[in-house]
Amino acid sequence: xxxxxxxxxxxxxxxxxxxxxxxxxxxxxxxxxxxxxxxxxxxxxxxxxxxxxxxxxxxxxxxxxxxxxxxxxxxxxxxxxxxxxxxxxxxxxxxxxxxxxxxxxxxxxxxxxxxxxxxxxxxxxxxxxxxxxxxxxxxxxxxxxxxxxxxxxxxxxxxxxxxxxxxxxxxxxxxxxxxxxxxxxxxxxxxxxxxxxxxxxxxxxxxxxxxxxxxxxxxxxxxxxxxxxxxxxxxxxxxxxxxxxxxxxxxxxxxxxxxxxxxxxxxxxxxxxxxxxxxxxxxxxxxxxxxxxxxxxxxxxxxxxxxxxxxxxxxxxxxxxxxxxxxxxxxxxxxxxxxxxxxxxxxxxxxxxxxxxxxxxxxxxxxxxxxxxxxxxxxxxxxxxxxxxxxxxxxxxxxxxxxxxxxxxxxxxxxxxxxxxxxxxxxxxxxxxxxxxxxxxxxxxxxxxxxxxxxxxxxxxxxxxxxxxxxxxxxxxxxxxxxxxxxxxxxxxxxxxxxxxxxxxxxxxxxxxxxxxxxxxxxxxxxxxxxxxxxxxxxxxxxxxxxxxxxxxxxxxxxxxxxxxxxxxxx
Amino acid sequence: xxxxxxxxxxxxxxxxxxxxxxxxxxxxxxxxxxxxxxxxxxxxxxxxxxxxxxxxxxxxxxxxxxxxxxxxxxxxxxxxxxxxxxxxxxxxxxxxxxxxxxxxxxxxxxxxxxxxxxxxxxxxxxxxxxxxxxxxxxxxxxxxxxxxxxxxxxxxxxxxxxxxxxxxxxxxxxxxxxxxxxxxxxxx
Numbered sequence: 001x002x003x004x005x006x007x008x009x010x011x012x013x014x015x016x017x018x019x020x021x022x023x024x025x026x027x028x029x030x031x032x033x034x035x036x037x038x039x040x041x042x043x044x045x046x047x048x049x050x051x052x053x054x055x056x057x058x059x060x061x062x063x064x065x066x067x068x069x070x071x072x073x074x075x076x077x078x079x080x081x082x083x084x085x086x087x088x089x090x091x092x093x094x095x096x097x098x099x100x101x102x103x104x105x106x107x108x109x110x111x112x113x114x115x116x117x118x119x120x121x122x123x124x125x126x127x128x129x130x131x132x133x134x135x136x137x138x139x140x141x142x143x144x145x146x147x148x149x150x151x152x153x154x155x156x157x158x159x160x161x162x163x164x165x166x167x168x169x170x171x172x173x174x175x176x177x178x179x180x181x182x183x184x185x186x187x188x189x190x191x192x193x194x195x196x197x198x199x200x201x202x203x204x205x206x207x208x209x210x211x212x213x214x215x216x217x218x219x220x221x222x223x224x225x226x227x228x229x230x231x232x233x234x235x236x237x238x239x240x241x242x243x244x245x246x247x248x249x250x251x252x253x254x255x256x257x258x259x260x261x262x263x264x265x266x267x268x269x270x271x272x273x274x275x276x277x278x279x280x281x282x283x284x285x286x287x288x289x290x291x292x293x294x295x296x297x298x299x300x301x302x303x304x305x306x307x308x309x310x311x312x313x314x315x316x317x318x319x320x321x322x323x324x325x326x327x328x329x330x331x332x333x334x335x336x337x338x339x340x341x342x343x344x345x346x347x348x349x350x351x352x353x354x355x356x357x358x359x360x361x362x363x364x365x366x367x368x369x370x371x372x373x374x375x376x377x378x379x380x381x382x383x384x385x386x387x388x389x390x391x392x393x394x395x396x397x398x399x400x401x402x403x404x405x406x407x408x409x410x411x412x413x414x415x416x417x418x419x420x421x422x423x424x425x426x427x428x429x430x431x432x433x434x435x436x437x438x439x440x441x442x443x444x445x446x447x448x449x450x451x452x453x454x455x456x457x458x459x460x461x462x463x464x465x466x467x468x469x470x471x472x473x474x475x476x477x478x479x480x481x482x483x484x485x486x487x488x489x490x491x492x493x494x495x496x497x498x499x500x501x502x503x504x505x506x507x508x509x510x511x512x513x514x515x516x517x518x519x520x521x522x523x524x525x526x527x528x529x530x531x532x533x534x535x536x537x538x539x540x541x542x543x544x545x546x547x548x549x550x551x552x553x554x555x556x557x558x559x560x561x562x563x564x565x566x567x568x569x570x571x
Numbered sequence: 572x573x574x575x576x577x578x579x580x581x582x583x584x585x586x587x588x589x590x591x592x593x594x595x596x597x598x599x600x601x602x603x604x605x606x607x608x609x610x611x612x613x614x615x616x617x618x619x620x621x622x623x624x625x626x627x628x629x630x631x632x633x634x635x636x637x638x639x640x641x642x643x644x645x646x647x648x649x650x651x652x653x654x655x656x657x658x659x660x661x662x663x664x665x666x667x668x669x670x671x672x673x674x675x676x677x678x679x680x681x682x683x684x685x686x687x688x689x690x691x692x693x694x695x696x697x698x699x700x701x702x703x704x705x706x707x708x709x710x711x712x713x714x715x716x717x718x719x720x721x722x723x724x725x726x727x728x729x730x731x732x733x734x735x736x737x738x739x740x741x742x743x744x745x746x747x748x749x750x751x752x753x754x755x756x757x758x759x
Contacts, residue, residue, distance in 0.1 A: 043759050046748025049727050050756035062663070217748035224750050348746045386726040386745050394718050399705055402634040402718060403698075407641060414743035 005031040005246075006559065008267055008281035010253050010296070013097020014544045015287030015528030017231030021148070021238055022552035024245035027563030031279060032236065032245065033269055035252040036093035041233075044100075044222030048385050051221045057101070058090035063445040066291065069454040071433075079452070081442060089291050089453065091495045094222075095249055096232025098289065098495065099541065103219030104200035104228055105378055106151050107538035108142045108546075110162040110360060111135040112373070116427070116534050120373050126429035126458050127319055129533050132505050132514040139165055141546035145200075146170055149229035149545060150207050153198030160360035174203045174212055174351050178344035179332065179418060183354045183379055186478035192471075197355040197378055200229035200541070209233060214349035216384055251277075254448060255300050256284065256524075262304030264523050270446065283555060287528040287548070290320060290497040294436040294530065295451040297501070310501070310518035310526075315511045317436035320453070321499035321535045324428040324461035325375060326469025328486030329382065330476035331417040345418040352420070354379040359471055360537060367467055374464060375426035375537030377472040382419035389413065420479075422472035422486060426465050426537045429458035436500050455492050462488045498529030498540050515554040516547070527551050614658040618667055623674045624650070627717075629690045630677070633697045634714070635721045642738045644721050652724035652733045653717075661757070666716075673713035677704050728752050 006028040009016045016032060024030045036057070050056040061083040069079045082088040091098035112119045114131040122128060143165050145151060153169040155161070173196040187194040201218070204211050212227040226233040239245035250272035259265045266280040286293050294317040298308035308316055334342040359374040382389070393409045394401055401409060433456035438449040465488035473486035504510030507519035516531050518524040527548040529540045536543065556562070619627065628650050637643030644650070657667055681689040681700045692700060704710035724733030726740065730752055734740065740747060 039759065043754075045750050045752035045754070047728055047730075047752035047756060049723070049731060050752065050759065053723070053727075054756050056756040056759055060661075213749070215748045215750075216746065221748070384746070384748070386740070386743065387723050390722045390726055390743075391719055394715055394722075399702070400711065400714055400718070402701075402714070403636060404638070406635070406718075407638065410743060414745060 003282050004279050005029045005281040007031070007283045007285060007555065008033065008279060009285045009287065010256075010267065011097060011287035011289070011293070011528065012095050012236060012247065013092070013231050013287060013289065013528065014099045014541050015289075015526075015548050016285065017096070017099070017235035017239075018545055018548035019285050019287070019525075019527055019552045019555070020245050021235040022549060022556060023559070024239040024242045026556050026559075026561070027242075027244060027565070028556075028559060030239065030245040031281065032095075032239075032247045033251040033253055033267065033279075034093075034095050034097075034247060034249050036095065036249065038095040038247060038249040039100075039222065041222075041224050041226050044224045046215060046217045046221060046224070048387050051101070051217075052385050052388060055090070057092050057094050057222070058088070059093055061088055064090075064450070065442060066450055067439045067442050067452045069452060071456060077454075087494055089451075089494055089497065091289065091497075094232075095247055096230040096236065099230040100222045100228075100232060101220055102200070102228070102230070102539075102541055103380075104541075105355075105380075105539050106145075106153075106198040106200045106542040107355070107357075107376055108162050109135065109138070109536040109538065109543050110160060112361070113534065113536040114138075116373060120371070123429060123458070123460055126431060126460065128430065129502075129504065129509070131533055132503060135162070138543070138546055138550065139163065141549040142542065144549050145542060145545045148207075148549075149200055149234045150202045150209070150227075151198050151200055151229070151542075152203040154196045156193070156195040158193035158195055158357060160357045169198060171203050171206060173353055174199050174201050175214055175349075176353050177347055177350045177381070178341075179420060180352055180354050180379075182332070182479045183352070183420075183475060186475050187354075187356065190474065190478055192356055192358045192475070194354045194356055194379075194475075197351075197353045199351065199353065202227040202229070207234065208238075214351075216349045216381075218351075219383065220385075253288075253296060254446065256286070256296065256309055257300070258302035258305055258309060258521065260303050262302070262521060264309075264521060274446070282559070283523050283525065285525045285527055285551075285555075287526065289528055290500045290530045291436050291451050291453055293526060293528055294320075294500040295438065295449075298436070298438050299449060305521070310511050310521050310524060312520050313508050315502065315509065317500050318432075319430040319499045319502055319533065320434045320436055320455075321428045321430060321497070321529075321532060322455075322457075322492035323425055323496035323535065323539065324457065324465055324493075325426050325537075326422070326424040326465035326467075326472075326486060326488040328422040328424075328469045328473045328476070328484065329419055330473070330479070330481030330484035331419050332479065332481050333417040335416070336480060336482075348384075352379050352381055356472070356475070359468060362464070362467060364467075367463075372464070373427055373537065375424060375468050377468055377475075378423045378425070379472070379475070380421050380423055382421050386414075417482075420476060420481060422469055422476065424465055424468035424472055425539065426461065426468060428492075428535055429460050430499060430534060431456050431458050457490050457492070462490060465489065496535075496540055498532040498535045498544075501526045501530035502533045503531040504533065516551045517554075525551055525555065613660070615660050615662070615667070617654065617657045618671050619657070619674070623671065624654075626674055626678065626689050627653070629697070630674075630701070630717060631721055633694070633701065634718055635725075642725065642742055644724070646735075647721070647724045647733045647739055648735060649721045649724040649733065652731065653720045655732060656720060659757075669709070669713065669716075673704075673709055673717075676707065676709060676713075677701070680704050680707075730755060
């Protein structure tokens with residue numbers, strides 16, 4: 001049979017990029033279908049309206065909402081259309097996906113994250129399982145991401161440092177703000193181990209990309225230099241350069257069709273003028289971010305897949321994961337510092353780049369009798385977005401603040417000190433009532449069902465999140481910060497999504513095999529965060545990249561290895 | 572695309588009109604007339620009458636008043652900025668209606684409490700009327716919505732018509748990121 005392409009990748013973010021990069025470089029023809037447009041560095045100006053306040057890089061929620069189902073304090077479930085809810089789960093529908101807009105805080109998982117159940121035991125109400133692979137199988141791909149995507153950092157030994165095959169990062173840490181010295185001093189005094197947060201940002205020109213320009217606007221913004229290791233800048237541009245990879249933007253896949261044997265035989269998508277088009281390939285890779293991947297599979301019914309593609313045991317959409325944790329902040333007042341110190345604190349553009357993982361495992365009898373999985377504490381700047389920051393000043397204890405009192409609040413907030421934030425990450429326990437299905441009522445404007453996201457969370461998320469955030473707050477207090485507070489949260493992270501298509505060895509409890517190939521669709525792979533049975537206590541992106549490189553090697557092996565030059569470009 | 576180009580022209584014209592109005596004490600009805608001359612048919616009717624635009628101008632300047640050396644709503648072109656929002660076809664019709672409904676309710680409260688239109692009230696009376704409105708069902712979201720747009724006019728890139736000469740950024744010692752936008756988000 002003749003195919004249009006060797007491999008068709010649906011989604012161009014961190015899950016899709018490594019597939020396109022690896023297979024195109026090996027001489028195979030790759031098509032990447034991306035529902036959003038193709039922006040480059042030129043379109044990524046530092047515009048708060050574009051990046052944070054309007055749906056510029058995400059769909060119009062009137063046309064493409066989600067439905068969220070949440071439980072109230074009395075245990076009743078309520079559903080809400082995300083149009084008008086004030087939040088949604090779109091994180092970047094452009095070539096390169098949400099990796100364009102990440103902060104690039106890159107932490108690896110650790111060996112125990114791959115065997116959470118066998119290390120720490122079951123937790124009532126949580127569907128914890130061990131991964132079907134070990135850290136040692138993923139480690140070479142974490143290492144590959146450091147070198148190919150570009151990760152800047154410095155290895156400093158701490159109690160939970162994971163094993164590494166390379167002695168240190170390939171690029172030195174990005175420039176650091178003077179406040180980092182205050183964090184280091186406070187941590188030393190408290191006897192804890194702060195280390196430079198690895199960043200997927202080039203600290204020097206490399207990989208045919210420039211260095212970071214240190215403009216102060218990174219997370220939530222597209223990178224205007226290409227230093228940030230987005231899938232687009234780091235991988236897809238390289239894949240295209242081989243001549244073997246085609247990116248098709250504004251191509252929204254509406255169905256993956258399968259034949260009478262259950263094998264995928266074509267993908268149907270709406271092109272830039274909403275005309276239905278088809279394409280086929282030997283192998284299909286889905287990487288649309290967790291919620292949309294499950295939705296697409298559930299929509300893609302066929303003779304052998306009456307409940308959705310790869311869903312014959314009803315596992316697609318189950319065990320959805322978010323990032324759990326806590327947060328906090330404090331402010332170092334300029335008036336409490338010497339004049340030179342205060343001047344230093346005004347420096348703008350460099351990063352805080354400090355993290356603590358001393359409590360990645362919590363051995364604290366005051367917390368639990370037995371060791372428990374903990375997590376990561378990152379110290380970061382308060383995001384500089386001025387409109388978002390100013391709007392937060394409106395809310396007062398006795399009602400809305402306006403007039404001269406609002407203006408005095410704004411002056412105090414913006415000019416009197418240096419804010420520092422804590423972001424704590426812990427495992428989001430997989431629970432039965434956290435999953436994706438198709439909504440039976442709400443449709444996209446093209447008549448397609450929208451994803452219905454039911455969200456429940458385990459009490460353990462809050463316990464660990466609170467513990468970690470309070471430890472971070474101790475550091476801020478030691479620094480002399482004022483108005484320090486910390487908290488945990490039960491709300492789901494809207495930008496960190498995983499699960500829904502677990503990998504495992506048992507088709508009755510997982511969607512994918514250990515190679516991330518669907519148990520019951522032999523030419524289908526899923527390579528975004530959907531595969532993760534548990535998410536670890538770090539942001540997911542590095543692991544998604546690494547796993548996608550791992551799966552790319554599995555697919556390459558299946559295709560017969562790298563093509564010889566004379567056979568290249570022949571599908 | 573033609574809509575966006577027209578809209579850009581609108582921003583420039585309306586901002587220029589507003590800057591003129593803040594320095595020459597033109598009434599907002601004067602501004603409304605000037606605006607109508609440059610009216611782009613592809614923009615949506617705001618649904619607000621000239622009197623309601625005058626009232627909104629008064630509300631904005633009460634919520635975020637000018638002070639010596641410190642910008643207020645009129646100094647950052649907040650009214651023109653909001654007009655660009657409400658006449659954008661992408662703005663939700665229910666939000667457009669809500670803007671009008673809020674003004675109607677506020678005027679009713681004003682008449683009830685002080686037997687005067689809102690624009691005729693003293694500063695103290697305006698405060699009382701707005702605080703009364705705040706406690707009503709629509710009051711809190713209406714006032715916070717208006718404040719949100721005033722703060723957008725204060726602190727977004729001047730490309731969008733507010734924050735003239737970066738007056739808001741300078742006041743709050745804010746450092747904008749680089750590169751600055753040269754294209755408005757809806758043209759991307």
